[in-house]
Amino acid sequence: MRMRPAFQRLLLLVCHACLLNTVTTDKVCSHPPPENGSELSGGQLFYEPGTQVTLSCSQGYSNAGGSRKITCKKNGEWTERELKCSPKRCPVPESPQNGNAGFNNIVYKSVIRYSCNDGYVLVGANSSECLHTAQWSEPAPQCEPVTCGLPDIPPYAKIVYDKQFEEDTVQFGFGGIYECLPPMVLFGDKRATCTAEGTWTVPPVCKLVTCPVPSAIENGFLSFAEMREHGYKEKVKYGCHYPYLLDGPAEVECEETGSWSRIPACRAPCTVDIERGRILYKGVKKWIEDFKPNQVLHSEQVTVYCLNEEGNCGYPVSMQCNDGHMPTPACYEEPSATRYQLKAGSLPSEIKQC
Incomplete structure (x- = not known):
């Protein structure tokens, strides 16, 4: 008995639905993606539940322990990974002389940024990356000093350098002192310095004064x-x-x-303005009439003697010539002519000193 075409098509659709329902009861797992430094090399796009695969550490990572196996579960997900993979470490970089190496880490894919101090130029790569081989992609650069040609010397001037040199170029920081030839005078900065930009500081000028x-x-x-x-x-x-x-x-x-x-x-010189008495001048005692000429040069000192009535003793008081002026101390009392003639030994300059 032959089936009608319409019935045949209906039967095929029912069989197909049954087959589809049977296959999709358990979900398949997709290819496990790289994660935390571990991955599945090769393999297929989908895996049936219960399938077990072996992971390995990705390039640039090292095995730090844990099981390498994961299994596809019925819900289409993989079991939790136990494999621990740590990034490889590159050697600790050193800063170039007169420069700096800036970095946050030294593990796989970390990057160093190199720079130079003011007055120095970077020769080499300005960055380097930590490779999967645990080596840096570029060798450390060098920081070479900036150089200047010889400075301009203004008319009527010369320059005294910090030290002798033989080449036609000097390095950053080198310098000297400008000097003008008399009667010229230097106006401006007398210091000449090779700057970080490779130029010299502005020279001074020499002007006639x-x-x-x-x-x-x-x-x-x-x-x-x-x-x-x-x-x-x-x-x-x-x-x-x-x-x-x-x-x-x-x-x-x-x-x-x-x-x-x-x-x-x-x-101007001064005169000792007393008529009777004894003075001390340049360490020598003299009666005023013997002090000839009566002249004391500017800034020189002369000593006269005053009386301490309470102690009945004499004491010296100095006075100094100041451009023709040398006032006698107020304490000095000039003796009478009679006392000076007959009792000179009783004067303050001759009695016991206080």
Whole structure:
């Protein structure tokens, strides 16, 4: 008996549904993905429940213990992995001289970033990666110093270098001091330095500086000086007519400001303003009438003697000449002419000292 075509098609659909329901009762597992450094090399796309596979550590990882087996479960998931894989470690990097190696870790796939200090240039790779072989992908670079050519020297100037050198280039940090040839004066930074950019600092300039005709001083003179303008660093000498004394430097110099250094003055001598009595001058006691000439030079000291009435003793009091002025101490009492003539031994300078 032959089946009708429509019945045949219905029967095929029923069989197909039954077959599909039978196959999909248990779910299959997909190929296990790489995880925490472990993976399944090769294999198929799907695995039936109950299938057991063997994992291994991925490239760049080392076996740190635990079972390598996992099994496909009926729910389509794999059993929990027990295999422990740790990333391989590369050697601890060293910073290049005059530079730095920056990194957070030294395990597989870690990266070092190299840099150089100011004034140095990186020669080599600026980064390196830790490979699966536990070696760095690039050797450590070097930091070479920046170099400068010879500096420009301004007109009328010279430069005194920090040390001798033979090449036409110098390294970062090297330098010297500019000096202007007299009567020129240096304006600007006298220090020359090869900078981190490979250039020299801005040089100074040398300008002509002159001082006016040196001025005369009262009661004094200029020694062999030409009455003209003088250039920077030129010097003149001053002196005083006797008995005036020079107060200040005898030699003055034309400074970079266009002015002379401190001009001295001639200070006047003093006289001891007593008529009767005994003084001490330069360590020697003298009666005032024997003190000839009665003249004390500027800044010199003279001692007179005063009376301590309570102790009936004498005591010395000094006075100093200051440009023609030397007041007598208030405690000094000048004796009468009679006492001075007849009883000089009773004066404060002659009796017991306090």
